[in-house]
Amino acid sequence: MKVNRVSGRVLQGPYEPVYVYEAPVRFWHWAMMLCMIVLGVTGYLIARPLPAIGGEATFSYFFANVRMIHFIAAMLFAVLFAVRLVWAIVGNRHARSIFLPPLWSFEWWSGLFHQAAYYLFLRKAPHHWVGHNPLAQLAMFVMFVLGTFVIVFTGLSLFSEQFGWGSGWMNAFGWVNVLLGGSQMVRTVHQLAMWWLALFALVHVYMVFREDIMSGETVISTMINGVRMFKREPR
């Protein structure tokens, strides 16, 4: 099988299974998914708290617990993302595809437009790719990677606020607050980033199922066993 090293496009058969996603990447993917669900739910509860609980405040710590779960999941999320960045360097070449779209490759760009045209029903069949197709790669970078950077840094800045200016936390992340023009803007951007990632999740899940059903490659099982199989000989 002949594959373009830069763009990941399959140029020639016969097709054989490729080990794409290594175990750490797969574990990371599902752990991130769990974190995102927990963070989305608790984050929404923080922005729109439930109706008041009665009784003395002494006996309830509900809202603080919601926030604590959010913080724990958020720290895991941030650490997972940081570890993933390291893995992008030490892992196989598919491990860095979502961080470094090969914008310099002509074939990648032509593949991007071809894929977009395919999704707009202007082309009958897509090209074959070992890893992400160029459009998926770009979406992963712009929506997921950039969105995650924004949500992690705004989140860390919001977390630091409880320690006050001059604390180690604030020294590390207070610049986000200054850059965006105040705590309220950090909250607003944090929430916008959440919706941005929710939008990503929606499109991601749809595309994964669609590709798994309609494309010539396995998609969902690839994120479970790591192997990309080609279901039929492409044209």
Added chain:
Amino acid sequence: MSDTFYDLMRRQGISRRSFLKFCSLTAASLGLGEAGAQQIAKAMETKPRTPVIWIEGLECTCCSESFIRSAHPLVKDVVLSMLSLDYHMTLSAAAGEQLRANAHETIAKHKGNYILAVEGNPPLGEDGNYCIYYGKPFVDVLREYAKDAMAIVSWGSCASWGCVQAAKPNPTRATPVHKVITDKPIIKVPGCPPIAEVMTGVVTYILTFGRLPELDVQGRPKMFYGQRVHDKCYRRPHFDAGQFVERFDDEGARKGYCLYKVGCKGPTTYNACSATRWNEGLSFPIQSGHGCIGCSEDDFWDKGSFYDHLTTIRAPGLSNLGVEGTAERIGLTALGVAGAALAAHAAVSAVRQASSRGRNDRVSDVEK
């Protein structure tokens, strides 16, 4: 002019006992402890008074109004003598040329040693002619007085951030002090107005120790602006418990629950209100049942409703049409549109797949 504070206080009939009491109260409000009280007492007994020149640009005088209500450090007449306030348009007994001459005399005599307190800010539009001071644009007066100052104190949100006169569209181009004067140490004391005790506390600190208090990255004294109103709020236990006021007239409001859900900006506002409180520690907005509106934060007029701790987002270029929304509305709309688009895409995909499968049965695999 070379009188010490102590001389002046004694001459005004303040007993030594009251003087020491004042020193310890001031030390306490600055968080300096017992040794600090002695330091303050010593400084006030030995150091010549540092003069303060207080000028007012585009402002509403609420900073001065707040300032004269400071309770600890002492009563107002002592506060005024303590400061050696050589020039203040509103508070000075003299007026006109005489007063102005006084300011110039102080500047000439104490070159590099006086503190310039700026209330309000200079408008830069139309060459600064929106605010005229003795027939000159205020911005020129500010530059002139700032040239020989030891430090500048930016009183209130006007001087610190711009406040209401700098709110969009800012027709007079009102500009905060630190964007006009860039070569002097500037200490921002934001708030609309700042808390009286914070104002006198900051000035006392500078006069006592001859240096600025420790500032955060944005130039605010850490001792007063290091933490959010939320961090020391007495309603915080209700926040942690999940007990919120839903409406200003409900049972929760009567019980004094947390005002987070009715848009209290305590969690996004750095100020000392919840610790120092107002009017001799009597109360502060949250204690009287209304959320914080974040008056000490940058651009607090331009961040949407006072009853929401998220900023209203205006579509760039479309704000004249009133296109705006909250992050939540934008997010849900985007999700809804994307969901509908994906559903339509899925439907078309299914139809295509079915029809192509039918064709494939007839003609094997001729695509492209």
